[in-house]
Amino acid sequence: MKKLKIVVVGNGMVGHHYVETLAASSVDADICVIGGESRPAYDRVHLSEVFDGKKPSDLALTTRERYVELGVDAHFGDFVARIDRVGKKVVTEGGQEFLYDKLVLATGSYPFIPPVPGREQAHCLAYRTIDDLAEIKASAKGKQVGVVVGGGLLGLECANALKNLGLEAHVVEFAPGLMGVQLDEGGSGMLRRKIEALGVKVHTNKATQKIVAGDQHRLKMEFADETQLETDLIVFSAGIRPYDQLARDADLNVGERGGIEIDYHCKTSDENIFAIGECAVLGNFIYGLVAPGYRMAEAAVSQLTKEKVSFTGADMSTKLKLLGVDVGSIGDSKGVVEESRAFVFSDERDDVYKRLNVTADGKRVLGATLVGDCSDYDTILQYYLNDIELPAEAENLILPATNGAAPTLGVDALPMTASICSCHNVTKADVMAAIDDGQVTLGDIKTCTKASTGCGGCAALLKNVVDFELSARGLEVNTDLCEHFKFTRQQLFTIVQSTQIKTFNELIAQHGNGLGCDICKPAIGSILASVWNEHVLESDLVPLQDTNDTFMANMQKDGTYSVVPRVPGGEILPDQLISLGQVAKDYGLYTKITGGQRVDLFGAQLNDLPDIWGRLINAGFETGHAYAKSLRTVKSCVGSTWCRYGVQDSVGQAIDLENRYKGLRSPHKLKMAVSGCTRECAEAQSKDVGVIATENGWNLYLCGNGGMKPRHADLFATDLDTPTLLQYIDRFLMFYVRTADRLQRTSVWFESLEGGLPYLQSVIIDDSLGIGAELEAQMQHIIDTYQCEWKTALGDADKLKRFRQFVNSSERDANIVMSTERGQIRPATEAEKRRNQLKVLP
Amino acid sequence: MSQQIICTVSDLVVNSGVCALVEVHGEQKQVALFYLPETEQKLYALDNWDPLGNANVLSRGIVGSVGDELVVASPLYKQHFSLSTGDCIEADASVSVYPARISGAHVVLGA
Numbered sequence: 047m048k049k050l051k052i053v054v055v056g057n058g059m060v061g062h063h064y065v066e067t068l069a070a071s072s073v074d075a076d077i078c079v080i081g082g083e084s085r086p087a088y089d090r091v092h093l094s095e096v097f098d099g100k101k102p103s104d105l106a107l108t109t110r111e112r113y114v115e116l117g118v119d120a121h122f123g124d125f126v127a128r129i130d131r132v133g134k135k136v137v138t139e140g141g142q143e144f145l146y147d148k149l150v151l152a153t154g155s156y157p158f159i160p161p162v163p164g165r166e167q168a169h170c171l172a173y174r175t176i177d178d179l180a181e182i183k184a185s186a187k188g189k190q191v192g193v194v195v196g197g198g199l200l201g202l203e204c205a206n207a208l209k210n211l212g213l214e215a216h217v218v219e220f221a222p223g224l225m226g227v228q229l230d231e232g233g234s235g236m237l238r239r240k241i242e243a244l245g246v247k248v249h250t251n252k253a254t255q256k257i258v259a260g261d262q263h264r265l266k267m268e269f270a271d272e273t274q275l276e277t278d279l280i281v282f283s284a285g286i287r288p289y290d291q292l293a294r295d296a297d298l299n300v301g302e303r304g305g306i307e308i309d310y311h312c313k314t315s316d317e318n319i320f321a322i323g324e325c326a327v328l329g330n331f332i333y334g335l336v337a338p339g340y341r342m343a344e345a346a347v348s349q350l351t352k353e354k355v356s357f358t359g360a361d362m363s364t365k366l367k368l369l370g371v372d373v374g375s376i377g378d379s380k381g382v383v384e385e386s387r388a389f390v391f392s393d394e395r396d397d398v399y400k401r402l403n404v405t406a407d408g409k410r411v412l413g414a415t416l417v418g419d420c421s422d423y424d425t426i427l428q429y430y431l432n433d434i435e436l437p438a439e440a441e442n443l444i445l446p447a448t449n450g451a452a453p454t455l456g457v458d459a460l461p462m463t464a465s466i467c468s469c470h471n472v473t474k475a476d477v478m479a480a481i482d483d484g485q486v487t488l489g490d491i492k493t494c495t496k497a498s499t500g501c502g503g504c505a506a507l508l509k510n511v512v513d514f515e516l517s518a519r520g521l522e523v524n525t526d527l528c529e530h531f532k533f534t535r536q537q538l539f540t541i542v543q544s545t546q547i548k549t550f551n552e553l554i555a556q557h558g559n560g561l562g563c564d565i566c567k568p569a570i571g572s573i574l575a576s577v578w579n580e581h582v583l584e585s586d587l588v589p590l591q592d593t594n595d596t597f598m599a600n601m602q603k604d605g606t607y608s609v610v611p612r613v614p615g616g617e618i619l620p621d622q623l624i625s626l627g628q629v630a631k632d633y634g635l636y637t638k639i640t641g642g643q644r645v646d647l648f649g650a651q652l653n654d655l656p657d658i659w660g661r662l663i664n665a666g667f668e669t670g671h672a673y674a675k676s677l678r679t680v681k682s683c684v685g686s687t688w689c690r691y692g693v694q695d696s697v698g699q700a701i702d703l704e705n706r707y708k709g710l711r712s713p714h715k716l717k718m719a720v721s722g723c724t725r726e727c728a729e730a731q732s733k734d735v736g737v738i739a740t741e742n743g744w745n746l747y748l749c750g751n752g753g754m755k756p757r758h759a760d761l762f763a764t765d766l767d768t769p770t771l772l773q774y775i776d777r778f779l780m781f782y783v784r785t786a787d788r789l790q791r792t793s794v795w796f797e798s799l800e801g802g803l804p805y806l807q808s809v810i811i812d813d814s815l816g817i818g819a820e821l822e823a824q825m826q827h828i829i830d831t832y833q834c835e836w837k838t839a840l841g842d843a844d845k846l847k848r849f850r851q852f853v854n855s856s857e858r859d860a861n862i863v864m865s866t867e868r869g870q871i872r873p874a875t876e877a878e879k880r881r882n883q884l885k886v887l888p
Numbered sequence: 889m890s891q892q893i894i895c896t897v898s899d900l901v902v903n904s905g906v907c908a909l910v911e912v913h914g915e916q917k918q919v920a921l922f923y924l925p926e927t928e929q930k931l932y933a934l935d936n937w938d939p940l941g942n943a944n945v946l947s948r949g950i951v952g953s954v955g956d957e958l959v960v961a962s963p964l965y966k967q968h969f970s971l972s973t974g975d976c977i978e979a980d981a982s983v984s985v986y987p988a989r990i991s992g993a994h995v996v997l998g999a
Binding site: 529530560561562563564566567568585588589590591592593596597601603604605847848850851852853854855857859860861876 | 894895899900901902903904906907908909910916918921924926927937941942943944945948949950951952953954955958959961963964966968
């Protein structure tokens with residue numbers, strides 16, 4: 047069959063998407079693209095980021111080289127002058143001619159500049175292309191004031207750009223409110239307040255009558271209400287108009303208010319010509335967002351293949367961050383439909399405005415407006431897009447959570463058409479199809495559907511859908527520890543405890559298979575330690591440990607280790623400080639105070655560790671377990687001993703807690719803190735266990751953390767005396783150690799506990815499971831069998847054999863090379879190593 | 889490479905790794921030795937250099953199995969290297985493997 051000649055006019059985002067989609071399709075075609083701008087397609091949506099320091103090349107969606115790779119014949123910087131429908135060719139202004147079988151018009155739109163007298167003079171600009179940005183920048187140089195005409199989306203973005211250029215920014219809007227197309231009066235008013243608070247001056251109800259020369263500044267705008275505004279430049283952003291001149295000249299049908307008329311197949315009145323994106327009009331509507339443009343491009347490509355997809359319109363809901371202000375609009379956001387009934391929530395203290403429009407019977411969402419807080423956007427959008435029946439108290443969808451839990455949408459309620467991943471246009475049906483095809487892990491489903499591989503914002507939703515569907519199909523959601531053990535960590539813990547098994551080999555022989563791996567070995571090493579608390583370097587246990595535990599130090603990127611002695615509660619003797627410094631000096635180590643009130647010594651080589659620890663133990667230190675999944679630090683403030691405000695001895699309490707729980711191996715590392723008063727200088731509420739002194743005793747907070755996903759701890763019990771405090775912490779820690787998953791933080795464990803805080807309180811405080819005494823006894827065993835792991839190791843020549851760099855040589859690792867920075871060592875970079883012409887092994 | 893005795897069996901650590909410094913074709917090499925007495929071959933030798941983490945650390949990784957393949961997990965970023973081929977499972981990388989065996993009380997490298 048003869049190859050199709052396809053010519054695409056326009057290389058904006060939509061035109062480019064058409065080219066990429068076509069190139070990836072089964073259509074055998076010669077593709078030619080003609081772009082009027084001098085550069086290939088770029089991301090116009092993020093144009094204003096160029097003012098924040100992005101380079102135009104950062105916005106590029108493609109390159110000339112990429113087009114060459116795809117076999118696309120691309121021409122830039124030349125506009126198409128006319129279409130010859132009879133000869134089936136286009137002619138450019140530069141005089142080039144291109145023959146086509148199918149022509150695709152993706153010419154986009156241009157900024158509308160209102161016919162104000164004076165608009166032709168210098169420094170009256172438009173905001174549309176990268177070249178426009180350069181002009182705005184040049185015009186703003188060394189000037190003070192800039193005006194944007196138009197208070198819509200783009201206009202506000204442009205105002206932000208002017209602000210970033212150091213100008214005093216004004217927005218002039220003809221209508222009574224900002225973003226009048228999307229927002230109702232309340233939302234628009236709230237947006238205005240927030241934007242004014244950011245220093246942008248907003249003028250609404252202003253009709254510009256003419257632009258004349260200014261007195262203090264370059265220009266003066268005169269308004270219909272006889273007020274004036276002086277400015278150095280004016281940027282018009284008052285809407286867009288479709289570029290349809292080519293189509294008009296070629297006698298294609300155009301819409302009443304412009305735009306090339308298309309049908310559901312994106313075909314124009316000439317069956318060999320398509321139009322897509324902002325130059326096209328479907329049923330008198332122009333879709334001025336990029337996502338509908340992409341769908342048009344895909345629909346147009348599909349007309350050349352067997353499976354024809356229609357473009358029947360698209361949802362115009364948007365969620366944006368304008369000048370840092372969250373704005374969301376869904377469907378009929380203003381409630382103009384006659385039967386619309388609104389719920390409105392307005393919080394003038396925190397500047398939040400939300401409006402939910404529902405049908406008269408209250409059962410369906412018609413639209414919504416959100417300003418200042420878009421956290422409910424996704425849920426409302428799902429109700430809207432999928433026409434899902436609302437719960438009885440629909441208003442909870444926009445009310446703050448404290449007024450009753452917001453109804454969340456169960457994934458089973460989502461119809462098959464629900465969009466799960468908007469980046470890759472993956473629906474629930476696509477996910478189901480992947481599962482039908484035999485994909486049963488989240489990873490495989492991601493790979494084959496591409497869902498959640500774009501921005502990743504849908505990761506949680508995707509996981510819920512997959513988990514729900516797998517269990518609904520009777521497929522077990524795999525919770526096995528790894529391929530060697532068909533058990534969860536919790537089940538293995540119970541096995542170890544009830545069978546009295548003390549070694550990994552016994553456990554895998556009786557309850558597992560294979561040799562084990564780097565997942566099950568450390569997990570079981572941790573379980574064995576929690577139950578039996580034997581020394582980490584016992585010969586049966588050594589092969590189970592991660593390198594940090596094996597060498598009782600933390601491996602750094604170059605293979606050296608860091609050393610952290612315990613400093614309980616952060617209290618340290620001057621002599622100990624001096625000896626720490628002396629050891630660091632003698633071994634040439636880098637020193638840093640950690641976030642947990644300790645001193646970290648970096649750059650120690652494997653074979654120096656025993657000597658270093660010999661010195662530290664002589665100076666009165668013991669191992670800090672910085673290498674282990676166990677209690678790290680108990681941070682404290684100075685408490686009532688020194689502080690004017692402290693109400694209890696936080697230092698003493700922190701030291702006691704640290705000494706009580708040091709060495710406890712747990713599923714994840716643990717941190718604690720004790721604050722001497724509610725000023726909370728020890729930051730106890732960001733810890734797994736936080737204690738805050740009160741006039742009457744101690745308040746206990748549990749399950750906070752400062753990790754990748756910070757979580758404030760929950761207040762668990764108040765005004766406890768010290769024995770009760772210890773009893774609760776004993777029970778809590780041991781309950782967590784027994785039941786948590788591998789590497790599961792207390793915060794994540796807590797969130798997975800069915801029944802939440804009340805359940806945990808019933809187990810710990812009321813002993814509802816009847817295991818309180820057992821948990822305490824188990825903790826007492828750990829406390830009683832504590833040993834400083836380094837001290838024990840130093841007394842055992844066999845254990846120390848392991849610390850040789852080489853079993854057959856006393857040489858050192860020649861690849862470890864240090865440079866100096868701010869007076870201390872750091873690992874040399876590869877470039878530095880090469881520069882010094884050092885021989886790098888191997 | 890010629891055969892050389894590099895250490896004794898008592899220098900090895902059961903089900904774990906140690907490192908030896910050896911000469912291979914006139915060049916010094918760090919070789920990681922893994923002693924897995926329950927497997928057929930018992931002794932495995934490969935480069936100590938982790939080409940993904942760029943440090944001499946493989947001897948300090950955890951050994952185990954992935955499917956039927958015996959592997960060591962690098963202690964730096966946890967990629968698995970096959971003890972028999974030196975190939976990395978997760979990435980396009982590999983390390984050299986060396987013939988090694990136990991002879992009486994000695995560990996012999998080379999063939």
